[in-house]
Amino acid sequence: xxxxxxxxxxxxxxxxxxxxxxxxxxxxxxxxxxxxxxxxxxxxxxxxxxxxxxxxxxxxxxxxxxxxxxxxxxxxxxxxxxxxxxxxxxxxxxxxxxxxxxxxxxxxxxxxxxxxxxxxxxxxxxxxxxxxxxxxxxxxxxxxxxxxxxxxxxxxxxxxxxxxxxxxxxxxxxxxxxxxxxxxxxxxxxxxxxxxxxxxxxxxxxxxxxxxxxxxxxxxxxxxxxxxxxxxxxxxxxxxxxxxxxxxxxxxxxxxxxxxxxxxxxxxxxxxxxxxxxxxxxxxxxxxxxxxxxxxxxxxxxxxxxxxxxxxxxxxxxxxxxxxxxxxxxxxxxxxxxxxxxxxxxxxxxxxxxxxxxxxxxxxxxxxxxxxxxxxxxxxxxxxxxxxxxxxxxxxxxxxxxxxxxxxxxxxxxxxxxxxxxxxxxxxxxxxxxxxxxxxxxxxxxxxxxxxxxxxxxxxxxxxxxxxxxxxxxxxxxxxxxxxxxxxxxxxxxxxxxxxxxxxxxxxxxxxxxxxxxxxxxxxxxxxxxxxxxxxxxxxxxxxxxxxxxxxxxxxxxxxxxxxxxxxxxxxxxxxxxxxxxxxxxxxxxxxxxxxxxxxxxxxxxxxxxxxxxxxxxxxxxxxxxxxxxxxxxxxxxxxxxxxxxxxxxxxxxxxxxxxxxxxxxxxxxxxxxxxxx
Amino acid sequence: xxxxxxxxxxxxxxxxxxxxxxxxxxxxxxxxxxxxxxxxxxxxxxxxxxxxxxxxxxxxxxxxxxxxxxxxxxxxxxxxxxxxxxxxxxxxxxxxxxxxxxxxxxxxxxxxxxxxxxxxxxxxxxxxxxxxxxxxxxxxxxxxxxxxxxxxxxxxxxxxxxxxxxxxxxxxxxxxxxxxxxxxxxxxxxxxxxxxxxxxxxxxxxxxxxxxxxxxxxxxxxxxxxxxxxxxxxxxxxxxxxxxxxxxxxxxxxxxxxxxxxxxxxxx
Ligand code: SF4
Ligand code: SF4
Ligand code: SF4
Numbered sequence: 043x044x045x046x047x048x049x050x051x052x053x054x055x056x057x058x059x060x061x062x063x064x065x066x067x068x069x070x071x072x073x074x075x076x077x078x079x080x081x082x083x084x085x086x087x088x089x090x091x092x093x094x095x096x097x098x099x100x101x102x103x104x105x106x107x108x109x110x111x112x113x114x115x116x117x118x119x120x121x122x123x124x125x126x127x128x129x130x131x132x133x134x135x136x137x138x139x140x141x142x143x144x145x146x147x148x149x150x151x152x153x154x155x156x157x158x159x160x161x162x163x164x165x166x167x168x169x170x171x172x173x174x175x176x177x178x179x180x181x182x183x184x185x186x187x188x189x190x191x192x193x194x195x196x197x198x199x200x201x202x203x204x205x206x207x208x209x210x211x212x213x214x215x216x217x218x219x220x221x222x223x224x225x226x227x228x229x230x231x232x233x234x235x236x237x238x239x240x241x242x243x244x245x246x247x248x249x250x251x252x253x254x255x256x257x258x259x260x261x262x263x264x265x266x267x268x269x270x271x272x273x274x275x276x277x278x279x280x281x282x283x284x285x286x287x288x289x290x291x292x293x294x295x296x297x298x299x300x301x302x303x304x305x306x307x308x309x310x311x312x313x314x315x316x317x318x319x320x321x322x323x324x325x326x327x328x329x330x331x332x333x334x335x336x337x338x339x340x341x342x343x344x345x346x347x348x349x350x351x352x353x354x355x356x357x358x359x360x361x362x363x364x365x366x367x368x369x370x371x372x373x374x375x376x377x378x379x380x381x382x383x384x385x386x387x388x389x390x391x392x393x394x395x396x397x398x399x400x401x402x403x404x405x406x407x408x409x410x411x412x413x414x415x416x417x418x419x420x421x422x423x424x425x426x427x428x429x430x431x432x433x434x435x436x437x438x439x440x441x442x443x444x445x446x447x448x449x450x451x452x453x454x455x456x457x458x459x460x461x462x463x464x465x466x467x468x469x470x471x472x473x474x475x476x477x478x479x480x481x482x483x484x485x486x487x488x489x490x491x492x493x494x495x496x497x498x499x500x501x502x503x504x505x506x507x508x509x510x511x512x513x514x515x516x517x518x519x520x521x522x523x524x525x526x527x528x529x530x531x532x533x534x535x536x537x538x539x540x541x542x543x544x545x546x547x548x549x550x551x552x553x554x555x556x557x558x559x560x561x562x563x564x565x566x567x568x569x570x571x572x573x574x575x576x577x578x579x580x581x582x583x584x585x586x587x588x589x590x591x592x593x594x595x596x597x598x599x600x601x602x603x604x605x606x607x608x609x610x611x612x613x614x615x616x617x618x619x620x621x622x623x624x625x626x627x628x629x630x631x632x633x634x635x636x637x638x639x640x641x642x643x644x645x646x647x648x649x650x651x652x653x654x655x656x657x658x659x660x661x662x663x664x665x666x667x668x669x670x671x672x673x674x675x676x677x678x679x680x681x682x683x684x685x686x687x688x689x690x691x692x693x694x695x696x697x698x699x700x701x702x703x704x705x706x707x708x709x710x711x712x713x714x715x716x717x718x719x720x
Numbered sequence: 721x722x723x724x725x726x727x728x729x730x731x732x733x734x735x736x737x738x739x740x741x742x743x744x745x746x747x748x749x750x751x752x753x754x755x756x757x758x759x760x761x762x763x764x765x766x767x768x769x770x771x772x773x774x775x776x777x778x779x780x781x782x783x784x785x786x787x788x789x790x791x792x793x794x795x796x797x798x799x800x801x802x803x804x805x806x807x808x809x810x811x812x813x814x815x816x817x818x819x820x821x822x823x824x825x826x827x828x829x830x831x832x833x834x835x836x837x838x839x840x841x842x843x844x845x846x847x848x849x850x851x852x853x854x855x856x857x858x859x860x861x862x863x864x865x866x867x868x869x870x871x872x873x874x875x876x877x878x879x880x881x882x883x884x885x886x887x888x889x890x891x892x893x894x895x896x897x898x899x900x901x902x903x904x905x906x907x908x909x910x911x912x913x914x915x916x917x918x919x920x921x922x923x924x925x926x927x928x929x930x931x932x933x934x935x936x937x938x939x940x941x942x943x944x945x946x947x948x949x950x951x952x953x954x955x956x957x958x959x960x961x962x963x964x965x966x967x968x969x970x971x972x973x974x975x976x977x978x979x980x981x982x983x984x985x986x987x988x
Contacts, residue, residue: 043788045741045756045781049749062754064777066784074777075887075937077770078751085939088881217910220879224939227877231941245910249876501749560750616880616910634880 043067048505049076051492053149053485053624054089056371057199057221058494061086063094063486063505070094070486070506080562081199081494087220088617088631094486095628097506101468103481104510114479119511119521122478126436127525129461129477130166133434139167139413143423143432146173146384147439148376150515151490151502153539155375155382156390157519157531158438162417164408165528169395169417170432173384174376174440176420180705181338182369183380183392185347189355191585193392194377196366196578197330198496198564204364205229207326209319211239211261211350212336212711216246217616219370219495222332235326237319239264239311240336241611242641242683243676252319255678256309258609259598259712261337265349266595267305268320269297269356277324279358287355287588296592308595310678324357328364335372335613339711341599344704348591355588361579371495372614374485378493381550381565382543386417391547407546408530419706427455434461436522438515439482441470448664448708449694465518468627471689482515483508490516490536491555497564497575499553598712599700602680606662606714608646609681612693613711625687638669638688642717646680647673650718657720660684662713665695668720682717725843726763732791732819732842734759739791739817743774756781756790768793768821768843773933775801775889782811791817796838797831800929800964801889807966810892822846831932831945855946871917871947877940878911884934884944885920890927890963917947925951926970927963 047062059082062074073094077084106122107114117125133141144162146155155173162171183193190196202208202225216223223246230236230249238247239254239261247253256264272278273294283290302313323329331354337346351367359365371377383390393400395416405412418426420442426432428451435456442452456462456475464476467484487508492500508514516536523531533539537555544550552567552574563574578584602609617625617635625631640660642652652658654673659666660682669684677683684693698713722730726746733739741758747765748755754772757763775798778790794802799818806813820838825847828836832853837846859867885891928948935945955961961968 043758043785045785047754047756047777049751049753060751064780066781069784071784072780072886074754074772074780075883076751076753077772077936085883085937086881087879087939091882091886216879220881221939223879224941227940245879630882 046505047074048503049501050486050503050505051374051494051500052086052090052093053374054093055219056373056376056495057081057219058374058492058496058498058500059086059090059221060500061090061093065505068506070097081496081498081500082221085221085224088634089625090221092625092628092630095630096624097484097486098509099627101627102509102512103467103469103473103479104512105481106511107479109477114474114476119513122480123521123525125478126463126522129463130434130436130526133460134166137433140170140415140417141431141433142166142168143170143172143418143427143435145420145435145437145440145442146171146379147515148174148373148379149439149485150379151375151488151536152378152382152493152499153490153536153543154438154514154516154519155379155384156539156543157516157523157533159383159390160408160530161519161523163389163404163412164410164530165523165526167413169386169413169415170423171384171417172386172420172423173379174373174420176706177339177708179335179338179369179371179376180419180707181340181343181347181702183385184705185344186351186367186369187392187585188344189348189351189589189591190367190579190583192578193380194578195368195370195496196360197364197368198498198576199225199494201364201576202226202330202332203228203232205234205326205328205330206364207235207237207323207329209237209239209323209329209331210246210250211331211333212338213332213334213370214240214242214244214246214613215332215334215370216244218334218372218614220616222370222495226332235322237322239319241678241681252315252322254311254315254319256311257678258611258681259340260309260595261340261346262342262349262593263300263305263308263595264311264316265346265353266297266300266593267302267309267316268323269293269353270300271302271317271320272324272356273297275321277321278356282358283356286361286583287590289590289592290356292592293352293356293590296594323353323359328362329357329359330365330368331359332368332370334370336711338369338707339709340707341700341702341709342596343702343707345591345593349593351588352590352593355590360588361577361581361583363577366577369495374494375492377495377497378491381493386419389546390543391549393547404546421701421706421708424452424455427458430458433459435459435463437462437464437472437476438519439466441466441472448697449692450665465515467512480518481508481510481512482518483512487512488514488516488536491540491558493565498562499558499565501555501558599709600663600698600712600714602714606716607680608715608717610660610662610693610696610713610715611681611683611711612686612697613683614687615685635685638667638685638690639672640669640717641672641674641677641683643677643679643681644673644675646682647671652717652719658717659720660696660715660717662696662698662715664698667692667695671717682715721765722763723765725768726766728843729766729819730763733817734791737791737817737819738789740788742791743778744793745770745772769824771827771933771936773887773889773931774798775805776887776933779805779810779889789815789817791819793821793843794818794838795821795823796836797833797929797931797964798889799838801931803964803966804890804927804929808892819843831930832949833930853946853949855943856949859946859950872914874940874942875914875917876911877942878916879939880910880912880916881939883937883939887933887937888924889931889933890929891924921947921951924948925955926961928952929964
C-alpha cells in the first residue's frame with residue numbers, strides 16, 4: 043500500500059498555486075493545500091480543491107485514433123504518428139512549410155512548448171506557431187514590450203499585500219484569480235484602498251472603495267481623463283518622468299482635451315468619481331495596477347495596455363516594491379507558453395525571429411537554417427485556412443472550437459483544412475473534427491514547469507500514470523520530430539529540455555529543474571548563481587527609457603444599432619474554466635454552475651418582458667444561441683454578459699473576430715447583440 | 721537523512737507502540753509536506769512546526785488504507801477530533817496510535833487556544849492556555865447591529881472555496897453536504913450569502929473542536945475560529961456540552977431528559 047502527497051501546480055488559472063495531490067495506490071483521492079507555498083499560503087479556490095476530479099475521469103482519451111471512412115477509429119501509436127508524418131511531408135512538399143500551422147498550448151509545460159516551437163521552426167521550417175495567448179494577453183505582450191521592453195507582470199503576487207492602493211480594471215479577480223483576489227482583500231484589511239473600474243458589478247467591486255462603471259470599449263477615455271487630472275493637479279512624478287521616460291510631452295498634448303466632463307459623456311463615469319480615483323491612485327505611496335482581459339480583449343487592446351503603462355509611469359508607480367503594471371494571466375501556463383517561444387514572431391525568451399544575430403544563434407544551436415519571416419498568428423491562421431492558404435494544423439491541447447471568436451467561421455476554416463491533428467486529454471469539440479487524435483497525459487501525469495503570472499517557475503511533479511496509452515505531450519512532440527528526420531529531439535526528460543532551453547534563452551539562463559525544485563525563481567534569471575528577479579524595471583526599463591504613448595479614444599469595432607441594441611461582453615465565472623473540458627467533468631464545479639446563462643439588468647429585462655430563468659435567444663451579426671436569462675443588478679444598462687465556458691451555447695458563436703492591428707487579439711469584450719425571449 | 725526528531729518519533733511509533741505506518745510532516749522541495757511513512761522507511765527531515773490538519777488527511781485516505789495501525793501526531797484538538805470520529809465509527813480506534821504533541825506558545829497564541837495540552841505529551845513542552853480571544857472582547861462591546869454589520873462585512877468576502885468544510889476534521893458529509901443543496905444555499909453566485917455560513921455554523925455546533933483549520937484555510941481571512949468559539953460558548957452554557965469527548969452524546973441527538981433519540985442521525 044502506498045500513500046503519497048505529491049507537490050504540484052494547479053492546472054487552472056495563472057496564479058500558480060501549489061498543492062498536494064493525494065494518491066493512494068495510484069488513485070487520486072483529494073487535493074491538500076500546501077501551507078508553506080509562498081504564492082497560495084495554503085489557501086486554494088474551489089477549482090484548485092477539485093483539480094483531481096477530472097484526471098481519472100472515464101472520458102479521458104486512452105488510445106490514438108485515426109479517421110477511416112469519416113469515422114475516428116482506434117489506432118496504434120505507430121499508425122497514428124506515421125499518418126501525421128506522411129500528411130505533413132506531403133503538404134510541406136506540395137505547398138511549402140508555411141502552409142502548416144502548429145498550435146502550442148498554455149496548458150502544456152514550458153518544456154513542451156519549447157519542443158513544440160522547435161518542431162515548427164527547426165523541423166517543419168515555419169514560424170507558424172502560436173497559442174491561445176493570442177486570445178487573452180497578446181496585446182499585453184505587444185503593449186508592454188513597447189512601453190517597458192518586457193511584456194509581463196512587473197511585480198509579484200505577494201506584493202499586493204503591501205500596497206496602499208490597488209487599481210483593478212477589466213479583472214474579476216475574486217472569481218478569475220481567486221487567490222490573487224485574496225491578497226487584495228488582505229491589503230484592504232491592512233488599510234489599502236481598492237479602486238475597481240469595470241462595467242460589471244463583481245465580488246471585488248462590491249467591497250471596493252471606489253467603483254467606476256465605464257461603458258464597454260471606452261477605457262482609453264477614462265485613463266486619459268485620469269492622466270489629465272493628475273497632470274493638471276501637479277500629481278505627476280516629475281522627477282521620475284524626467285529621469286526615466288521619454289515622450290511625456292506628446293502624452294500631455296493628447297490628454298489635454300480629456301476633461302472630466304468629456305470623459306463622463308464618453309464613458310458614463312461621473313466626473314467627481316473619476317477625479318477622486320485619479321487623486322487616490324496618484325497620491326498613494328505604493329500603488330499597483332492589476333488588469334486582465336477587460337483591457338486586453340479589444341480591437342485596440344495594445345493601445346489600452348500602453349495607456350495603463352502611461353498611468354503608472356506618469357505617477358512613478360513602477361520599478362518599486364508594491365507598484366507596477368500587473369497583467370493577470372489567465373491560464374496556468376500562458377505566461378510560460380509565451381516565454382518558451384510559442385509565438386510566431388518570437389523565439390524563446392522574447393527574441394525576435396527577424397533579428398539576424400538572434401536567428402544565427404538559434405541556427406547554430408539547432409544546426410539548421412531557420413525562416414526569417416514571422417509566422418501567422420492563430421487568428422490570421424484561421425482566415426488563411428478559410429482562404430485555402432493554410433492546409434494543415436497540428437494542435438496541442440487547444441480547443442479552438444469553443445475558445446476562438448466567431449466560431450461558425452472557425453468551424454468552416456477547420457473543415458477546409460486538408461489535414462488536422464489534435465493532441466488532447468478529452469475528445470474536445472476540436473478533436474472531433476481531426477484526422478488524427480492523440481491521447482495526452484494531463485498535468486498530474488507528468489513532470490515539467492509552468493511559469494505563473496508573476497514570472498515564477500512552478501514545478502509539476504508526476505503523481506499518477508496517464509490512462510491507457512496516453513503520453514506526455516513532450517514525448518509525442520519529440521517522437522514526431524524524430525520521425526520527421528530531425529536529430530534535435532533526443533531529450534530524456536523535461537529537465538533535459540530545460541537544460542537546452544536555458545542555453546539559448548537569456549532570461550532562463552540560470553534556471554534548472556534542480557534549482558526550481560527547492561526554491562521560487564522568477565525570470566529573468568541570467569545565471570546559475572542569480573536568485574531571480576522580483577521587481578522589473580528597478581534601475582532602468584528593460585528597453586532603456588520608459589516610452590509614453592499618446593493615444594486617442596476610438597470607438598469599438600462594432601457599435602450598437604437598432605437591430606443589435608445591446609453591448610455583449612464575455613468572460614469567466616468562478617466555477618468553470620475556459621472551454622470547460624476539465625471543470626465540466628468535475629462534479630462539484632459543474633454542480634455550482636451547470637448551465638449557460640446571460641446576465642441582463644432588471645430594467646432592460648423588464649422592457650423586453652424577460653423574467654429571471656426565461657429561455658432567451660441572443661444573436662449578433664454572426665450567429666445566435668439560446669440560453670437562460672439571469673436578471674441581475676450586477677451589470678449596467680445596455681450591456682449583457684455571457685460566460686464563455688459552455689459549448690452548448692458558445693458565446694463565441696456571437697463574438698466579433700475584429701482584430702487589434704498590433705497584436706491580432708480579437709475583440710471578445712464588445713460586440714453588438716440582440717436579446718429576446720426564445 | 722532522518723533528523724533527531726525523526727529518530728525519536730520512529731522509536732515511539734514503531735518500536736514502542738507497534739504502529740505500521742506514521743502520518744507526519746517533513747521537509748521536501750523547499751516546503752513542508754505531509755507524508756505517510758511505512759515502518760522501516762527513513763522518516764526524513766521531520767517538521768512539526770507547520771499546523772497541517774493531519775486528522776483531515778487521515779480521514780481522506782482511511783477508506784483506502786484497509787490494513788495496519790496508523791500512528792499520527794495528535795495535538796489536543798486532534799485528540800478531540802479523533803474522539804468525534806471514533807464515536808461515529810468513522811475510524812477504528814484500535815488502528816490508531818496517538819503521539820501527543822504539546823503546541824508551542826506561538827501556536828497557542830495564534831489559535832487563541834484554551835485547551836492546548838494533549839492527554840499524553842510525547843513531544844514538545846506543555847504551555848499555558850491563551851487568555852481568550854481579543855476579537856471576542858471587541859465584539860462583546862459592540863451593539864447587536866454593529867456585530868451584524870461586522871459579520872455581514874466579513875462574509876461578503878467569502879469566495880465559496882469550501883476550504884472551511886474540506887479541511888475541517890469533523891465535517892463528514894462529503895457527498896451530500898447541505899451547503900451544496902440548492903434548497904439551502906440558492907444563490908448561484910459569489911459571495912454565497914449569509915445562509916451558507918449560518919448553516920455551516922449550526923451544522924458543526926456539536927462537533928467543532930476549535931482546531932482553527934477553517935480560519936487558516938480561508939482565503940478571505942474571515943475570523944471563522946472566533947465565530948466557532950462564540951458558538952461553542954453558547955453550546956456550553958445552554959447544554960453544558962463540549963465536543964471532543966468519546967463518552968458524551970451530543971445534546972442535539974438527545975431528548976431534554978438526556979435520553980438518546982430513537983433513530984438519531986449520527987451525523988448531525
Ligand atoms: S487561484 Fe488559480 S491557481 Fe490557485 S487554486 Fe484557484 S484556479 Fe488554482
Ligand atoms: S475550528 Fe473549524 S475546522 Fe476546526 S473543527 Fe471547528 S469548524 Fe472544523
Ligand atoms: S474558507 Fe472562507 S472563503 Fe472559503 S468557503 Fe469558507 S468562508 Fe468562504
